[in-house]
Amino acid sequence: EVQLVESGGGLVQPGGSLRLSCAASGFTFSSHWMTWIRQAPGKGLECVAHIKQDGSEKYYVDSVKGRFTISRDNAKNSLYLQMNSLRAEDTAVYYCAKDERGYGYWGQGTLVTVSS
């Protein structure tokens, strides 16, 4: 059974940093692109960052470029999102998702709240 479990969310002040983790199991993690997707409270969905199987290609939405870094450790079946210089508008539930002709598997999400 495919499982994705996010962790690392919480309350952080504007300008602060957080590192999100996503533990994957039940599939060959190293064979799939992975994506971080966020959803602000009461809003729609936004793909934040995307990483190739071996980590050699990474893509970011413009609003997080230079502030967020996606990475993965295939030996640990884990995906990460380092978030720096956080802003109020980064407040959202962050999901990791397995990319395979659509996002067929999502984690339960981890809430990031940026507020003073």
Add this chain to the structure above:
Amino acid sequence: EIVLTQSPATLSLSPGERATLSCRASQSVSSYLAWYKQKPGQAPRLLIYDASNRATGIPARFSGSGSETDFTLTISSLEPEDFAFYYCQQRSEWPVTFGQGTKVEIK
């Protein structure tokens, strides 16, 4: 960035009725379009990928059609569990983008 526009914003229907949701892309996405259902407090669930292919475990009452810029999700006969938000998503180019959503509510 490819903008996806969903219509209507809200669809008020009764159980057993047919639901037709639209998604229009600002430029061609070929057939690289997916549909998701989301209920409050839950992660989205993939319904349709590549415009017309049902994902694993999705009932046959859900169907997708379209190509290039115009797409449709049809629910042939609404069940109580189908009242939710629905999003379309394109993967033709980065950034992957979602539509703003259609809420299907009970009339």
